[in-house]
Amino acid sequence: MRTELCDRFGIQYPIFVFTPSEKVAAAVTRAGGLGVLGCVRFNEADELENVLQWMDENTEGKPYGVDIVMPAKIPTEGTSVDINKLIPQSHRDFVDKTLADLGVPPLPEDEERSEGVLGWLHSVARSHVEVVLKHPIKLIANALGSPPKDVIDQAHEAGVPVAALAGSAKHALRHAENGVDIVVAQGHEAGGHTGEIGSMVLWPEIVDALGGKAPVLAAGGIGTGRQVAAALALGAQGVWMGSAFLTSAEYDLGVRRESGVSVIQEAMLTATSADTVRRRIYTGKPARLLKTKWTDAWDAPDAPEPLPMPLQNILVSEAHQRMNESDNPATVSMPVGQIVGRMNEIRPVADIIAELVTGFEEASKRLDGIRES
Amino acid sequence: MRTELCDRFGIQYPIFVFTPSEKVAAAVTRAGGLGVLGCVRFNEADELENVLQWMDENTEGKPYGVDIVMPAKIPTEGTSVDINKLIPQSHRDFVDKTLADLGVPPLPEDEERSEGVLGWLHSVARSHVEVVLKHPIKLIANALGSPPKDVIDQAHEAGVPVAALAGSAKHALRHAENGVDIVVAQGHEAGGHTGEIGSMVLWPEIVDALGGKAPVLAAGGIGTGRQVAAALALGAQGVWMGSAFLTSAEYDLGVRRESGVSVIQEAMLTATSADTVRRRIYTGKPARLLKTKWTDAWDAPDAPEPLPMPLQNILVSEAHQRMNESDNPATVSMPVGQIVGRMNEIRPVADIIAELVTGFEEASKRLDGIRES
Numbered sequence: 150m151r152t153e154l155c156d157r158f159g160i161q162y163p164i165f166v167f168t169p170s171e172k173v174a175a176a177v178t179r180a181g182g183l184g185v186l187g188c189v190r191f192n193e194a195d196e197l198e199n200v201l202q203w204m205d206e207n208t209e210g211k212p213y214g215v216d217i218v219m220p221a222k223i224p225t226e227g228t229s230v231d232i233n234k235l236i237p238q239s240h241r242d243f244v245d246k247t248l249a250d251l252g253v254p255p256l257p258e259d260e261e262r263s264e265g266v267l268g269w270l271h272s273v274a275r276s277h278v279e280v281v282l283k284h285p286i287k288l289i290a291n292a293l294g295s296p297p298k299d300v301i302d303q304a305h306e307a308g309v310p311v312a313a314l315a316g317s318a319k320h321a322l323r324h325a326e327n328g329v330d331i332v333v334a335q336g337h338e339a340g341g342h343t344g345e346i347g348s349m350v351l352w353p354e355i356v357d358a359l360g361g362k363a364p365v366l367a368a369g370g371i372g373t374g375r376q377v378a379a380a381l382a383l384g385a386q387g388v389w390m391g392s393a394f395l396t397s398a399e400y401d402l403g404v405r406r407e408s409g410v411s412v413i414q415e416a417m418l419t420a421t422s423a424d425t426v427r428r429r430i431y432t433g434k435p436a437r438l439l440k441t442k443w444t445d446a447w448d449a450p451d452a453p454e455p456l457p458m459p460l461q462n463i464l465v466s467e468a469h470q471r472m473n474e475s476d477n478p479a480t481v482s483m484p485v486g487q488i489v490g491r492m493n494e495i496r497p498v499a500d501i502i503a504e505l506v507t508g509f510e511e512a513s514k515r516l517d518g519i520r521e522s
Numbered sequence: 523m524r525t526e527l528c529d530r531f532g533i534q535y536p537i538f539v540f541t542p543s544e545k546v547a548a549a550v551t552r553a554g555g556l557g558v559l560g561c562v563r564f565n566e567a568d569e570l571e572n573v574l575q576w577m578d579e580n581t582e583g584k585p586y587g588v589d590i591v592m593p594a595k596i597p598t599e600g601t602s603v604d605i606n607k608l609i610p611q612s613h614r615d616f617v618d619k620t621l622a623d624l625g626v627p628p629l630p631e632d633e634e635r636s637e638g639v640l641g642w643l644h645s646v647a648r649s650h651v652e653v654v655l656k657h658p659i660k661l662i663a664n665a666l667g668s669p670p671k672d673v674i675d676q677a678h679e680a681g682v683p684v685a686a687l688a689g690s691a692k693h694a695l696r697h698a699e700n701g702v703d704i705v706v707a708q709g710h711e712a713g714g715h716t717g718e719i720g721s722m723v724l725w726p727e728i729v730d731a732l733g734g735k736a737p738v739l740a741a742g743g744i745g746t747g748r749q750v751a752a753a754l755a756l757g758a759q760g761v762w763m764g765s766a767f768l769t770s771a772e773y774d775l776g777v778r779r780e781s782g783v784s785v786i787q788e789a790m791l792t793a794t795s796a797d798t799v800r801r802r803i804y805t806g807k808p809a810r811l812l813k814t815k816w817t818d819a820w821d822a823p824d825a826p827e828p829l830p831m832p833l834q835n836i837l838v839s840e841a842h843q844r845m846n847e848s849d850n851p852a853t854v855s856m857p858v859g860q861i862v863g864r865m866n867e868i869r870p871v872a873d874i875i876a877e878l879v880t881g882f883e884e885a886s887k888r889l890d891g892i893r894e895s
Contacts, residue, residue: 151895317796337710338720346795347711349721349743349752350860354795370722379722379752381892382885422719422727423690487723512755513889519754520886522524 150377150509152386154331154364158183158287159212163387164377164505165312165333165366167216167290171200172399175207176498185214185290188277197277201284214288214312215281219274219296236464240453244468247446251480253471263466275300282307288331292342294320295327302328312366316344316351318358325362332359333389336369340392340486342436343369343427349383356384372488374508381509382516388505392486398497403481404474410495416441416478422490430465431484433458439483443472523750523882525759527704527737531556531660532585536760537750537878538685538706538739540589540663544573545772548580549871558587558663567649574657587661587685588654592647592669609837613826617841620819624853626844636839648673655680661704665715667693668700675701685739689717689724691731698735705732706762709742713765713859715809716742716800722756729757745861747881754882755889761878765859771870777847783868789814789851795863803838804857806831812856816845 152163161181168174174184186204191197204213256262278300281289289296289304290312296304304311310330315321321332334355336348346354348369356365367380368389380388394400396414403411410418416439424440430447431438433456438444446452455461469482525536534554541547547557559577564570577586629635651673654662662669662677663685669677677684683703688694694705707728709721719727721742729738740753741762753761767773769787776784783791789812797813803820804811806829811817819825828834842855858865 150892152892318794336720336722338723346860347709347720347722347743349709349749350711350795350863353746353748354863370720373726375726375756376722378755378889382751382755382889383748421691422723423717487719490723490727509889510893513886513893516751516755516882516886516889519523519525520883 150506152381154387162502162506163366164502165214165288165387165389166394167292167389167391168394168400170400170402171204171207172401173394173397173498174213175204176397176399177394177502178208178211178213180499180502182502183212183214183288184208185216185288187216187292188281189216189218189292191277192273194276194280197280198283201281201286205284212285212287214290215277215286216290216292217274217277217281217296218292219300232460232463236456236460237453240456240464243451243453244465247443248468248471251442251446251472251477253468253475253477253480256467256471256474263470278303282309288312290314290333295324295329298327314342314368315355316342317346318354321355321363321365322358325359330363331366332363333366333368334385335389336367337427338437338487339369340425340437340489341484342432342434344435348380352380352383352385369486370488372491374505374510375512376488377505377509378512378516392488393492393501394498395483395485396492396495397501398495404476406476412476412478413473413481413483414495416481416483417485417489417492418494419478420485420489420492422487425485425487425489429455429461431462431482433461436484437486439481439485439489441481441483442479443468443482523879525754527760535875535879536739537875538587538661538760538762539767540665540762540764541767541773543773543775544577544580545774546767546770546871547586548577549770549772550767550875551581551584551586553872553875555875556585556587556661557581558589558661560589560665561650561654562589562591562665564650565646567653570650570653571656574654574659578657585658585660587663588650588659589663589665590647590650590654590669591665592673605833605836609829609833610826613829613837616824616826617838620816621841621844624815624819624845625850626841626848626853629840629844629847636843651676655682661685663687663706668697668702671700687715687741688728689715690719691727694728694736694738695731698732703736704739705736706739706741707758708762709740710800711810711860712742713798713810713862714857715805715807717808721753725753725756725758742859743861745864747878747883748885749861750878750882751885751889765861766865766874767871768856768858769865769868770874771868777849779849785849785851786846786854786856787868789854789856790858790862790865791867792851793858793862793865795860798858798860798862802828802834804835804855806834809857810859812854812858812862814854814856815852816841816855 154163164182166177167185169187174186177184312331313324313329314333314335334352336351352367364386366387366389367385372393403413405411426440427437472480527536537555539550540558542560547559550557685704686697686702687706687708707725709724725740737759739760739762740758745766776786778784799813800810845853
């Protein structure tokens with residue numbers, strides 16, 4: 150399974166995997182794909198530096214990338230103390246009451262409180278860029294559209310291509326005009342921030358709109374080799390995955406049972422494809438999340454309207470921390486795509502990648518049979 | 523492009539096309555697919571009988587099917603006079619005011635008023651079944667899930683297989699248990715009634731859940747041969763299309779310009795994939811519609827909640843008639859899928875089918891290149 154992107158990136162398969170776990174990112178890279186480490190959880194440059202050093206030591210010299218989060222426009226800049234003043238008390242009260250109703254325990258006294266997505270502020274994201282460019286990264290992706298022009302230029306000067314997510318042909322074209330090298334066409338099915346247009350319609354639309362100006366990675370709904378075949382049949386040059394690796398054996402974030410499976414993984418293993426919702430409650434922009442008692446609470450008639458980005462994530466940041474450190478799978482907070490319905494067992498990263506390749510091969514041979522009979 | 527369904531139905535390509543137009547249905551059948559005529563617009567058995575006689579005369583002895591609409595459970599039965607009493611006056615007032623605000627002209631005095639979806643009542647749908655079984659139809663489809671058991675039995679006694687739409691694996695399995703022969707897996711992208719799960723995730727999920735108990739037709743987002751290739755790669759045995767043929771040259775319903783293009787077609791030719799909404803305002807159940815000033819009005823803060831099925835369609839039926847007989851493309855009422863973004867020219871049915879076949883072949887050959895390099 151080779152496309153032009155394999156030669157360009159020096160990878161065996163055109164499989165790009167976004168993950169917040171360096172263990173998963175490194176395993177993807179070692180298995181022949183391109184692991185892309187999400188940096189948003191590192192508010193401190195030192196933390197990120199340490200993890201990238203670990204990546205360098207555990208990827209056998211094979212290529213990997215990073216994902217930073219930089220909104221094209223950010224309304225507020227400053228410390229979390231300033232921004233906190235913009236959050237209404239009634240929203241804070243709703244969060245507190247909901248957590249109490251759901252029986253979510255408080256954090257231990259001495260634990261550091263998450264301040265939310267400071268990593269989305271340009272100042273923090275720019276410090277991420279400074280750090281990552283000192284490492285042999287092969288891709289900088291931005292999960293929120295085109296990065297600012299100076300960041301694209303800085304990456305290009307370092308010889309690093311830039312990828313950006315798009316949920317419409319218009320956004321994809323704007324990315325290409327801004328100098329973005331690779332467009333991730335993210336369909337409605339995807340976890341995290343998503344638009345309205347389904348992958349089946351969106352992927353070929355973006356491929357055709359770009360007309361070769363930039364290669365397209367297909368995202369949203371991919372978990373098996375058959376879906377990789379569909380993506381490539383629709384004109385994508387590769388796939389961009391995320392959710393399907395959250396139940397990989399290497400994924401080690403979150404509170405774990407004695408079995409080694411985390412509480413969040415438990416929640417995902419039992420969810421069906423109908424158990425996600427697309428809501429503004431995670432960040433202020435529509436994002437697909439695992440449906441839980443927490444998302445249900447925000448759907449209730451008495452729930453407030455979510456705040457705009459970045460306020461909403463700052464509002465719920467400690468709540469996410471509390472829920473995800475508790476041992477109740479019914480109240481976790483987790484972005485995940487509709488492919489969660491197929492995430493029914495814990496598998497090593499290498500096994501997931503192997504199925505993507507063999508499943509692709511089988512599907513394309515089945516099409517040969519249909520074509521030639 | 524042959525699958526097992528081609529032999530079973532005696533068709534050249536596994537392309538099933540639902541359409542309310544007998545001209546389109548017959549053209550699809552003549553071009554090697556299976557045209558499926560929607561019967562819901564025929565409230566009188568005589569009308570349907572006449573159209574089926576026309577179909578028999580214009581399909582060169584090739585197979586065609588019909589689609590009837592029978593909700594599995596119907597809360598009310600009776601004449602439209604009885605049912606009308608269940609519609610609140612405030613809803614009627616909202617419809618009247620909206621039509622006035624949008625400048626939609628009244629119907630001519632002498633024109634028959636549409637009574638809405640009486641065709642969905644079991645009594646009417648059963649009379650449709652009586653009529654269609656006197657013709658050489660090869661498929662009875664039900665756009666609203668499994669038909670009642672006695673209708674399935676009646677079709678089987680006549681040697682006619684039954685197809686039903688499903689938006690989840692659970693519904694698909696129920697259809698198979700009820701004796702349905704073919705499952706149409708309809709993804710979120712589709713026009714008309716749709717569920718939440720995108721085609722990329724839903725199609726293989728339903729294929730796997732059925733495990734061969736019934737073949738699957740993929741629906742929702744298909745307009746090109748590449749999308750047919752994706753559907754077959756994902757395990758479907760064929761495709762079920764609708765929207766893409768609404769801008770075929772043969773489609774002759776609705777008010778037409780001197781050019782021969784209808785007002786509704788004009789609206790679809792200029793719409794992008796983002797110009798649809800999924801709302802309960804058409805029938806009472808979520809259905810994807812062309813986004814227009816009419817759908818915007820129902821999204822306004824002062825709009826009432828849509829009524830349950832079948833009341834909502836009876837409420838808006840005359841409004842639909844008025845809007846679709848006017849000459850303003852901004853106020854038509856039309857179910858259509860996200861593929862509308864690719865419906866940018868009027869083409870003969872035979873040309874659309876020809877592209878589906880060659881586009882499929884090209885896509886599957888591209889996959890061969892990716893597999894073998």
